[in-house]
Amino acid sequence: AQSVTQLDSHVSVSEGTPVLLRCNYSSSYSPSLFWYVQHPNKGLQLLLKYTSAATLVKGINGFEAEFKKSETSFHLTKPSAHMSDAAEYFCVVSATNDMRFGAGTRLTVKP
Amino acid sequence: GAVVSQHPSRVICKSGTSVKIECRSLDFQATTMFWYRQFPKQSLMLMATSNEGSKATYEQGVEKDKFLINHASLTLSTLTVTSAHPEDSSFYICSAPRRDSYEQYFGPGTRLTVT
Numbered sequence: 001a002q003s004v005t006q007l008d009s010h011v012s013v014s015e016g017t018p019v020l021l022r023c024n025y026s027s028s029y030s031p032s033l034f035w036y037v038q039h040p041n042k043g044l045q046l047l048l049k050y051t052s053a054a055t056l057v058k059g060i061n062g063f064e065a066e067f068k069k070s071e072t073s074f075h076l077t078k079p080s081a082h083m084s085d086a087a088e089y090f091c092v093v094s095a096t097n098d099m100r101f102g103a104g105t106r107l108t109v110k111p
Numbered sequence: 112g113a114v115v116s117q118h119p120s121r122v123i124c125k126s127g128t129s130v131k132i133e134c135r136s137l138d139f140q141a142t143t144m145f146w147y148r149q150f151p152k153q154s155l156m157l158m159a160t161s162n163e164g165s166k167a168t169y170e171q172g173v174e175k176d177k178f179l180i181n182h183a184s185l186t187l188s189t190l191t192v193t194s195a196h197p198e199d200s201s202f203y204i205c206s207a208p209r210r211d212s213y214e215q216y217f218g219p220g221t222r223l224t225v226t
Contacts, residue, residue, distance in 0.1 A: 104153070
C-alpha cells in the first residue's frame with residue numbers, strides 16, 4: 001500500500017521569492033515519485049520524477065526536488081517564483097503500476 | 112514524448128443518457144490504462160484500471176455497472192458513463208504507462224457536464 005500527503009493545501013508567495021511545496025510519502029516498495037502541475041482547465045504536466053537514481057532531481061521551469069528516504073519526503077522547490085507558476089501541484093507516488101496522487105497544493109504568486 | 116489523447120474534450124449530456132469517452136495512446140502500446148476523475152479543486156481519484164483483453168479492475172466504491180470500461184486494443188480504452196446523472200459531472204482523465212518507463216502519460220482530460 002502507498003499514500004502521499006501534501007502538507008499544505010495552499011501556498012502563497014511573492015514573485016521572485018523561493019517556492020517550497022512539501023510532500024511526504026508512504027510505500028511498501030521502493031517507489032518512484034513525481035511532481036505534476038495542472039494549470040486551470042488544462043491537463044497534467046510532468047515537472048520531474050525520481051526513479052532511484054540521483055536523489056536531487058531537476059525538472060522543467062527551474063523546479064527541483066530532493067528525495068530523502070530517511071524523512072520519506074520529496075519536497076518541490078524553486079529559487080524564484082514566476083507569475084506563470086501559479087497552478088495546482090500534485091505529488092505522486094508510484095510502485096508496481098499503482099499510482100496515488102496527493103490532495104494537491106494550490107500555488108498563488110503575488111506580484 | 113509519448114502522447115495520450117482523449118475524445119471528446121468536452122461533452123454535455125442530458126440526465127439518463129450514456130456518454131462514451133475514448134483514451135488513445137498515439138505512439139506506443141499500452142496493455143494497461145488508468146481512469147481517474149477529478150472534482151473541482153480536488154485531486155485525481157483513481158476509478159479503475161483498464162486491462163487489454165480482460166476485465167477492468169475497479170477501485171472500491173466505483174460502480175462497475177455505471178462506469179463501463181472496455182480496452183479493446185493496445186492503443187484504445189473507452190469509459191462509458193451509463194445513465195448519467197448530474198452528480199457524474201466531473202473531469203475524467205486517463206493515463207497510460209509505457210512498458211519501458213516508470214512514467215505515466217496523461218490524456219488532456221474530458222469535462223463531462225450532465226444537465
